Amino acid sequence: MAITAAMVKELRELSGAGMMDCKKALNETNGDMEAAMEFLRKNGQAKAEKKAGRIAAEGLCRIAVKNDTTAAVVEVNSETDFVAKNENFQEFVAAVAQQAVDSDAADMDAFMAEPWNVDTSKTVKEALVEKIATIGENLNIRRFEKVTAEHGCVVSYTHGGGRIGVIVEADTDVVNDAVKECLSNVAMQVAALSPKYVATTDVPEDYKEHEKEILMAQAQNDPKNANKPANIIEKMITGRLAKELKEVCLLEQAYVKDGDLTVAKYIEQVAKENGAKLSVKKFVRFETGEGLEKKVDDFAAEVAAQAGM
Template identity: 75%
Template structure:
């Protein structure tokens, strides 16, 4: 049977596998789509181990909720942005998030050893290896975090189609649309400004002393003739300014009409409207590929090389 470009395109969209792999699978199965998918799965298993050393720095962040009090956030990486946009990969990441929100695993090893939510006969790791075989790229479940709150709620926010994901956890006696909207606004703030702490009370003395030593060196280099007592005051001022930038509640609320209202003041306003206090107890922010050294590749050259095969 003649293998057409349309058939290759259809199989690629179904599986996310590489163009040449799809063409070969269709050739081996005489154009039968179901058998071609099975061929990709079976013949890709041996290749999955070889792909494990390749850099996976693209991908997606996804969130799964279990009611208003439990949520999980996951980051699953792929090698290319092309795969990250593929529906097969996106559906897989959704499944990983669904696994995480039901999981009791304390670390990644335990998580990978769990029975896969969509097929209890295989583990999460085995399902990942199978997906690598089908898609044809190295994939990696890089991290997950599950959060719960007893008296309040958790809200989530996904930015950029999955480049950044945020969970915000709050204690409150009132969980209504006003509170949820406010917490979603704050989740957007976390996505945009990337705070490190909820408030300055959460900042360790070790961190403060470390930052003070850096600021001291900067101040002395900039003002070598100024006395130590003046420099000390300068350092305190700079440290306080820095803490306002890295502590969520002290940040200026991004939607503040006066350009001055802090997130803490905004929450006070929300509390008055809701009829009970709203206390942020934590947040989680995942950004796809953060901290991973990416490999520069030329996609056009890669396709050209494949076409020559």
Template identity: 70%
Template sequence: MAVTASMVKELRELTGAGMMDCKKALNETNGNMDEAIEYLRKNGEAKAVKKAGRIAAEGIVMAEVKDDKTAAIVEVNSETDFVAKNADFQAFVKAVVDQAIASESKDMDAFMAEAWNEDASKTVKDVLTEKISVIGENLSIRRFEKIVSDGCVVAYIHGGGRIGVLVEAETDVVNDEIKTCLKNVAMQVAAMSPKYVSREEVSQEYIDHEKEILLAQAKLENPNKPENIIEKMIIGRLNKEMKEICLLDQVYVQDGDLTVAKYVEKVAKENGANMTVKKFVRFETGEGIEKKEEDFAAEVAKQMAGN
């Protein structure tokens, strides 16, 4: 497959690697993007595998909790930040959250086809279409999630709606201290963006895949070290990665002497509670959406041609 400038640009955005490293990786893998990312990681050239696509769309995330047990979070997108800050748009998003918290729908198609709570003669999609006409921008109800808990759910919104988080815990005590603890955990999720609650959620497939990457990196960096030493290095690096991607293993931001798990355990003990963090949902506005941007493929092509 011929490697194009746009392919190099995409790989560069995904990995943070240099332009010529990206070109080489694509040539070595016959233009396969996933294999090119693997190639760069194994050769230590990918600074970080970023989320597919750029966080560039406008809009807001909003969440609501009812009676500490039922919660919903939604992301509604707009074309401009100006509209995202508009009171009419924000009131519409609030109505969408109210719709979601009452909804029994399990996916967006069903949600959009629901009767609108404030006017049953219209569907959610109808109301969205009307709002697009009034505001004069393309709007999108992109996603929602609802949690119904036997324990407690809290919400946290950061940056005026840029990031929203729900955290659910199984707990036999629900009081202000417990809710404050879970709000602090939600702030941790917003700031540190973990992938999992705990190591128990991490699949063996993911662990095996990461071991393969780490092995290639370790052998590249330490070509003369024996296999048993390399194996210990891999275990150490994998444990470090688990502490970054698993919420309960992360260092608690507000007290570096504790992990999140130890912090939750401490608060639970102080309140005579049996409490376990069960789930979190984290929405970031525009996450994974590619916004229209100035095309610099010509610049990439020029640099490629010169090397």
């Protein structure tokens, strides 16, 4: 298929690789974006975490918390950043978050069909349609997630005025200011470093095997490894995978406020100081526009000119 400038632009934003590398990858994979991303990773031209970088849609994430045991995070999208900063829109998003924390809906369809808390004569969907008419811009209640702690508490953290929303659920037999502060710091860690899992024990085997395959391809494509025995390369890959897992698992990450501690050690330290049994059970992280396509702009023309399309 014909490789367009917009496709090259999208892959570049996904991968962080150069334009010509992206063009080559798309040509090699007949325009398949996922396969092109794999091609770049196997050739050491992209990082796995770049795949989550398709962030462009405007809007806000908001969190509502109830009784320190239940929290819900929502993402509501708008077309422009101007509307996202609008007080009317922000009040609506806050009301959607409150709706979510009070809701028992299992999915978005059920949530949208619920009576609207602010005015039970209409549904959530009808309230959204009304808000679209009022603001004059397309809006979308994209997603929500509710977390309830059965043996502890929840804490929340919102970053960048609502660009990122995080909920952390903890099992704990002590809920005091020190424990809450600790969990708030952990929520900030989640916002900043975007881990995928709580602990290495949570990482699925298929994820490990997939990453091992990528690392093997990278090693085989590196001329420096041409004469190395297979067992040495295997040890290298095992070490690199272990390092990668530390980066994607919350408890294994270096604690951002004290690089001498891992997050696990920091939690352990706070637990000991407060005579508590404390552990992080779950986290939820929403980032506005995560996974949505970006609008094509004049940059596509720039790519076309430089790539000779």
